[in-house]
Amino acid sequence: MTASRLLIVDDDSDFAVSLAEFLELCDHQVDITFTGKDGVEAAKKNYYDAVLMDISLPGLNGIESLRQIRQANPAVRCFLMTGFSADHIAKQGIEAGAVEILTKPIELEDILRRLSDIRATN
């Protein structure tokens, strides 16, 4: 498995850290920010294969952050994460350029599979 550079943006630090730890265990390189604004800054500064973004963020929300990141780097693959059932915001997220909307708790095996697909594509 080839390592990917990933960015996790989530204001729930425990969730972000635990997810990062798991992905790092799977040999991915993970950065974490806790706000949308920091996430956008990080995405502009560094290259990431994928961004995992919570939708409900304080200040700049996930979807708006995603748009800004996609403006800076249209190639980046973004996954949106939400505690709500995905349906009602899925459309908005896809329009903003998200690859997929993931419902928390995330199926980790599923995300690993997708990341490897991305890596292969790239």
Added chain:
Amino acid sequence: MRLGLQARYALALVTLTVSIVVLLGGALLLHFRITSEQMHRSGSEVAQAALMSQLEKHAWGEAAHLAENLANPMYRLDVNLIQDLVGSAATQKGVNHAFVFDASRRVLHDGSDTLENYGRLLADEVTLRALQAGEVSTATEEHALVAVAPIAIGTQTLGGVHISFSLEAIEGDIAEMQGILAQISATGTMNYLVAVSVVCTLLIVLSLILSIRVARGLTHPIEILSDLTRRIGGGQYEIEIPFDRSDEVGELAGALKSMAADLKETTVSKDYVDNILKNMLEPLLVFSRDGKVESANAAACDALDRELPDLVGRHVDEILCYETALHGLDYFDQIERNSKPFSVEGSLCKRDGTSIPALVSWSSIGDPSGKMQQLLCVARDITERKEAEEEIRKLNEDLEQRVLERTEELRAAQDSLLRKERLAALGQLTGTVAHELRNPLGTIVNSAHVVRRKCSGLGADLKEPLDRIDRGIKRCDRIITELLDFARAKGLQPEPTNLDSWLANLLEEQQIPDGIAVRRDFHAESAAVCFDRESLRRAIINLVDNACQAMAEGNGANGAAVSGELTIASRKNGERVEIEIMDTGPGIPEDVLPQVLEPLFSTKSFGTGLGLPTVQRIMEENDGGLDIRSEEGHGAQIVVWLPLKNGAEEGLTA
């Protein structure tokens, strides 16, 4: 016979005039007669006196002449001469006798040859007076005038002459004259009578004409006034007096005119009042104190169906009756006691015996001292009001019924609303809770995976505990999903959909546990319905999951093989399209059937109790509904339905 004023007046005047004329005429006539008689008598007396005087003078002369002639013969006693002289005197016409007497008043000679009266003593008064006075003296005896003349020579009285003249001739003359006078008098009286009669007649005729004229002059204005009075009586108050007089008739005319003016004033107001009464729509009756009708207006006559003359005099009890036990006169007493108008509901009794409900208002009419004289009654026809009251009563009953029904409906609606509100509040709560739970749950999942990774190869046997964590997490997740489904906000996007193919695709994606046979029985065919696909998908999945779980619990507990048949059917039923999900599980016990749609009710050992309520809510939001038919021991049969919508065929997509 009655006589007119004019005739009576004329008659009185004529009578008066005639009386006066007759009296006057009579008096004149009488006066004339008396005067005539007096004249007659005086005439004859004067004539008699004149004749007597003439005779007396003649007698006086004769006696004196004879006495003078005899003086000498007496003195010489010449008897022959005496005889001649006396005889000549005695034989004169109208002489009764002629005597010559001596101084001793003895007759010496009477002129006759026989001397029958010789020696006769003449003792009569005339003789004595003549001798005593020494001059001729006369005296009237019966039918004779006696003249005595003394014969004297010197102072010596020789005797005297005594001659008696017959009065017969004179008396005859007088009688003749009286006859002439009487005749004259009679003729005069007759002429006078005729003249007086003519004058009287003329006066009477004149007075008749005059009196008629005067009477006419007096009575004509009276006739005019009388005519005017009749006209006033007939209602003509504009009168003109065709004369101007300042006498009593003038005053009468003035009084009549002012009376007409007064009458006009009062009569106008009477007309006014009469008009008001006549045009009053409500029956008005006036009763005497003893309860008899005195008068009534046209409306009363109409209402009672009687003519006014028929109505007048009838007793109040024949006309009015009340619902109370009181009679007409009781109310009269009441009015008299209280002297206040009042109203009471009663009925007007018509001639044919039917009656009209009426509001009867009473008031009293008193004399100036306040004593009640009459009673005024206004009876208002309240038939319409009574009918309206009856109508209102019926409507009220109807309304009550409808209010009851509507209240029931409203209560049901309110119940439904309350339920919805409760569900909404519950949804909001569950939504928030679920979302807040998912982040920590995500952390747990991630951390469990980290632990699993880190422990693999360390020899620590943590697989079982980590698996339990995973199962717990999955249950939590399922609960949260259910909660979120239930709490899902509205915002449906209905799309026309071919139900059968949509159902087929849905079932294709769905994982059905092994051992459960799925029977598809789609008969909705071309029926196109319009619904929000996502929400309906969740509903169907929910029902399919429920059915599978029921069958698994029924016979597949404790890891035993699951078996059963899941039937998914679709069909048109009237205005609906139904989807039926039927299992062969244990069914729903009858006692819990009413509760299964209550949120948070669950018979499962785990579960939120939001499954069926969520399905019901989704169906209702899609204008459909949910029916449960279940027989314990024969599985559950859930039917969800959607309305068939016109025009849904357009733009069909599978």
